[in-house]
């Protein structure tokens with residue numbers, strides 16, 4: 001059986017950032033203890049399954065806030081309940097300045113192999129406008145501490161098209177990432193979500209216009225590649241061999257089990273999720289069924305986010321048929337418009353196509 005991925009959603013943050021709509025909140029240590037106990041019980045409900053797994057991802061929220069001891073106990077429950085590969089990729093998301101200097105030593109001792117840090121920007125004014133409380137120096141120190149603890153694989157999150165960002169400040173943030181020795185960069189375009197503080201005061205934000213957003217994305221891709229980070233997904237760039245194995249499972253439509261409020265799963269052909277409700281999760285409410293998953297449309301939609309694109313061999317292996325002729329037909333005008341590449345091996349989006357990926361993928365598949 002192909003090993004699955006395990007996702008653990010930790011819904012705690014020191015404070016809420018004004019643009020964020022992830023399920024997270026500040027929490028007292030007692031609540032963090034209750035959560036730890038609750039998620040361990042959920043994980044252990046799979047203890048008779050002996051399912052093989054080869055990636056574990058603590059996402060959030062700010063999982064680092066739980067501290068190495070709680071995270072280590074959760075990871076032990078994963079090891080007891082699943083057949084975790086000896087070379088499993090185990091990622092913990094955290095923020096610069098979160099926890100004390102010993103955090104990374106504790107995480108390394110627990111078996112964590114990868115850290116994902118929410119840098120967002122190396123520019124002090126941009127960080128302030130994003131409501132972030134760390135500095136670039138905190139981030140550099142966090143990467144250094146992770147490396148010193150023996151965790152070589154460190155990813156940094158960057159945001160593109162944030163208030164006040166310029167070509168020059170973006171280039172400086174990217175240069176900063178390279179300078180820290182990070183092995184992976186996730187560079188996301190800021191999306192204004194309704195219901196967030198940014199959503200409520202969108203008109204007052206100094207946001208770049210559409211053309212500027214395109215230019216900033218192009219700069220991010222070009223600069224990251226120039227500094228040795230190869231793009232492998234719309235928003236993800238890595239040094240050779242340092243792609244996120246866990247996230248590749250999502251994009252390749254492979255199976256994963258999610259635990260924690262707001263965590264989603266795709267397992268045995270079905271999608272299901274825990275609602276965004278810590279109380280319900282701790283009460284033991286079951287996950288909500290979200291229907292069948294993994295059909296051709298979904299597979300293709302996810303594959304087209306990757307630079308490798310929708311591959312003929314992957315399609316044949318999974319569905320026993322080639323890429324449907326109507327999809328190839330629809331790709332012809334999109335290729336002429338510079339949005340995708342069509343070869344006998346498959347269909348993939350160009351950088352211009354990535355910028356309007358929803359429209360291009362919709363035009364190919366709907």
Ligand code: SF4
Pocket residue numbers: 012013014015016017020021022024060061062095118
């Ligand atoms: S630290 Fe991350 S998850 Fe937490 S509120 Fe800020 S952006 Fe959201």
